Amino acid sequence: MPVAESRPAPAPAVGIRAQGLTKRYGGIAAVHDLSFTANPGVVTGFLGPNGAGKSTAMRMLLGLTRPTQGTITIGGRHITGFDDPVRTVGALLDARAVHPRRTAADHLLAFAQTAGLGKKRVGEVLDLVGLTDAAARRTGGFSLGMHQRLGIATALLGDPGVLVLDEPLNGLDPGGIRWMRTLMRDLAAQGRTILFSSHLMSEMELTADDLVVIGQGRLLAESTLEEFVQAQTTQTVTVRSPALDELASALSRAGITFDRAAGPSLQVTGADAATIGKIAATEGLALGELAPVRESLEDVFLRLTHDAAEHESRAA
Incomplete structure (x- = not known):
């Protein structure tokens, strides 16, 4: 009987849910009591340093590794419970x-x-992944970037509602990275669930809507990307003014903390830009610059995972 040539109907949008997920190898817990959610319609970034347990968690999601404890499901079902999992x-x-x-x-x-x-x-x-011209080539001669595109094509064959991608940006050139970023965001906009890991923090910052951050197999944070950065940083605003001394006095009277910096400028940590601007306007003081300073995702991630590792080593 010939194989049907029709395109598969997209699977309904479903999310991923891990609950109390644990995987031990002997006395070592690669993943420990991990709970998180990846929802339809958003790109969820899965972050953690090498050895954090990301790949183990993904393998458990796909039914390739059996959890020691806990569950990880897609739409409330284990992957083995689907009659046609590729879709x-x-x-x-x-x-x-x-x-x-x-x-x-x-x-x-x-x-x-x-x-x-x-x-x-x-x-x-x-055609979708840009390999039409290489379709007849043997894969042994492919670059890493071409292998990545072929792997993504394989993942998309069934037009699935959920995509789980471990380091999909590895080996891609700048054009390929932009293409992959756009593809993930377009698929999420169609209502699909996208869970992907990457060590490229700048791309994670451009691509992910939500973040799941783990360290040493444990959940460190789960939130939107914006909430994650805000929660892990102290708000700082750079202020320049031709009347810097007068502005400093006004901020002090308002109980707002700041440090003097080069420029000359003030680094204000006790108020947001709107509050500082209102104080300056009330005092009739001109401002040359009023710029919130935002730490990068990379800075926050490295500090958080370092702090978690330090805490674990002290507790050991």
Whole structure:
């Protein structure tokens, strides 16, 4: 019987939920009592230093590793409970897990036939990831970036409602990174659930809506990206004025803390820009600069994971 050539209907939007997830290898807990949610319609960044347990958690989500305790489900069901999981969840864990003598098209066709899909869908995903011209090439000659695109094409074959991507930006050039960022955001805008890990903090900051941050297998933070940065930083505003001494006196009278910096300028930590501007206007003082200073996601992430590691080492 010929394989149907129709494009699969997208799976309904469902989320990911981990509850009390634990995985031990002997006496070592790779993941410990981890609970988090990745919701439909947003891109969820999964962050943690090397060895934090991200890949182990993703493997448990995909049914490749059995939890010691706890559950991780998709739409309330374990992945093994779906009759057609390829239409529910697509995954990229190891972009180089491809037979080197197979062509890109044959690699995808093998997966497509297993899932009841046909050649038409193979052509669609090759075009989507920009590998149409390389479809007949053997994958043993692919660059890491081309392997990543092929892995993403494999994940998208079933047009799933959930995508789990482990380091999908590795090996991509700047154009490829921008393409991947746009793809994830477009798929989320369609109502899909996107969970991806990356060590590229600048891209995580541009791509993710929500964050799940883990360290040494434990949850450190779960929130929107903006809330995460705000919660982990002290608000600072740089202020310059031709009447800096008068402004400093006015801020002191209002009980607002600040430090003098080069420039000359003030680094205000006790109020936001709107409050400072209102005080300056009330005093009739001109301002040359009034700029909130925001730490980068990278700065916050490195400090948080370092503090967690230091706490764990002291407690050991």
